[in-house]
Amino acid sequence: xxxxxxxxKDVKVPIPGPxxxxxxxxxxxxxxxxxxxxxxxxxTQLPVTPSHEASGTVVSLGSQVPDEWNVGDxxxxxxxxxxxxxxxxxxxxxxxxGALDARYCSNRxxxxxxxxxxxFVEYMITPHSSLIRLPAGLSFQQAxxxxxxxxxxxxxxxxxxxxxxxxxxxxxxxxxGVLAMQFAKARGYYVIAIDNHTAGLERAAQVPLHLRxxxxxxxxxxxxxQVINQFTYGLGVHGAIGCTEDIPANDWILHQLQxxxxxxxxxxxxxxx
Numbered sequence: 001x002x003x004x005x006x007x008x009k010d011v012k013v014p015i016p017g018p019x020x021x022x023x024x025x026x027x028x029x030x031x032x033x034x035x036x037x038x039x040x041x042x043x044t045q046l047p048v049t050p051s052h053e054a055s056g057t058v059v060s061l062g063s064q065v066p067d068e069w070n071v072g073d074x075x076x077x078x079x080x081x082x083x084x085x086x087x088x089x090x091x092x093x094x095x096x097x098g099a100l101d102a103r104y105c106s107n108r109x110x111x112x113x114x115x116x117x118x119x120f121v122e123y124m125i126t127p128h129s130s131l132i133r134l135p136a137g138l139s140f141q142q143a144x145x146x147x148x149x150x151x152x153x154x155x156x157x158x159x160x161x162x163x164x165x166x167x168x169x170x171x172x173x174x175x176x177g178v179l180a181m182q183f184a185k186a187r188g189y190y191v192i193a194i195d196n197h198t199a200g201l202e203r204a205a206q207v208p209l210h211l212r213x214x215x216x217x218x219x220x221x222x223x224x225x226q227v228i229n230q231f232t233y234g235l236g237v238h239g240a241i242g243c244t245e246d247i248p249a250n251d252w253i254l255h256q257l258q259x260x261x262x263x264x265x266x267x268x269x270x271x272x273x
Contacts, residue, residue, distance in 0.1 A: 028119035054119030160239030164188035172243035
């Protein structure tokens, strides 16, 4: 960490199994979870190849891969894979969603974390169920971080249950916050971006104009609450997304909610790991 990547060793190009595909990696990004592997948060069997945010091109298909996938397809690769079809999470997702969803499996494998190597390679094997087809206008570099950070932020915005014209607040404009902020704005919400660091406040102001928040608030300012109340006509925000592990800040954002408002916390403090 904190230095340029170095090639550790050469490995053979893997051969996909019956339900797998081989993807030539064009972009792979680094996530906070990769650092948690380094810190020992997960029971990761080392050595492991990091990165679970990847995009690239399909170059080979297993014999049982559905016809919807073809060599040459531009794809993203999501993290969770290999649901066990036996745990409570698998049963729940089958009943509620009508299909297995590895996100809820207690025994899932996670690319670059547990059960399989990640995407800091030239060629990567993945189950076909982990593929996301990329639209033509989305570059590989743009797509890679959407496979984890983007999906996390998008799901948080969905959970808020907001409608067009509602006001929501994003606390912490880092990697997750800047994505959630833009998703919310694109969906027609009034968006308040909140941070107490210069980098976060500047980041909120530097996104394209049509995705820029309606209000940027310095959380450390003594009149921060007053500014939010003025913007919401004293109602508070319909929903909030907390993208910081700071406990006082997350407590503070809860008090900016209107009655029956929803807050989604995407970062938990280290004491709760």
